Amino acid sequence: MKRNKYNLVIIEILILTVIALLSLTGCTKQEKLKELKIGEYVMQDTEPEGMSYILIEEDHKFKFIRNLATSYLPMGTYSIEGNELTLYVDENESYVFTIEKDQLIFKSSNVDISQFVKKGAVFKLSEDKQVFLYDAYEELVINLKDMGYTIKAEDVEKSILLGERKWLTINESDNISVYLYESNKEMEKDASYISDDGFSYDNGREAIMIDWVSYPYFFKSENMIVLYVGDNSDIIHSLEELIGPQFAGEIM
Incomplete structure (x- = not known):
């Protein structure tokens, strides 16, 4: 009789141990799931x-x-x-x-x-890091639309700056160039080659004087440089609100 009771106690201990291990495993899995990859x-x-x-x-x-x-x-x-x-x-x-x-x-x-x-x-x-390349750009387009602008986006050839270039037509009249870079570091490096007034670009290998059709306004954020050439104050203020103050070009 004593042996039977002893065996029952051992079995109960084993069952409780298994339950505890299963619970611990379940908790561990849930903890891992809470670490969703950014x-x-x-x-x-x-x-x-x-x-x-x-x-x-x-x-x-x-x-x-x-x-x-x-x-x-x-x-x-x-x-x-x-x-x-x-x-x-x-x-x-x-x-x-x-x-x-x-x-x-x-x-x-x-x-x-x-x-x-x-x-x-x-x-x-x-x-694919190329997907991340477009994050800030896509957010800019969405935010401009939210502000009431109509946007037509096109891929165009590079011009002056080294980044991949997007051409946005705003309200069928004004245009914005968006230059995209693989990283913020590459963007900042290219931005440093632009003169304060926005009328020249010098990367040490070539120096270019630029004859804009109107006043240039340069903005930068994350991995993109945004250029607006024109005199629409609403667009300029919208870009300042979405991206931040301009870093080169005409001072309003």
Whole structure:
């Protein structure tokens, strides 16, 4: 009888040990899930690629570009419960995803985004630095649209500066050049070659005097240099509001 009781005690101890280990393993997995990698999660199987993506930032912040064709940019904070990610904009707008390794699978939302993102859509963490190249630029375009400007964006050949060049037509009348660089360091280096008045560029190998058709205004942020040549004060003030004070060119 004593031996039976002893055996029962041993079995109970073993069962409790197994339960404790399983609980510990479950907690460890959940802790790992709370460490969602910072970066850009791009929706797969779209043409062109990168039309929809989620930018996971530090301090549990996010931006959700549901489609580049839209001007609205949901942003806010995110939380993780188990393997479920919730992007929270406000009490009327949130998005839920299932986390699977470096992928986010769209599950549900309290707003209808079926036009852009279907249930089950897969967003994969991008390893292509070219995707990050366009973050600040795309945000600039979206913010300009939010301000009421109509924007037509085009890829054009390089001109004077070394960055990849985008050409924005504003309200069908004015134009902005956006120069994109692989890093902030490369951008700052190229920006340093521009004279204070914006009428010359000297990188040590070549020096160029520039005859602008109007006054130049140079702005910079993150990995881009933005150039506006014109006299529309509304556009100049909008760029100052979105990017910051100009670093070269005509002083208003």
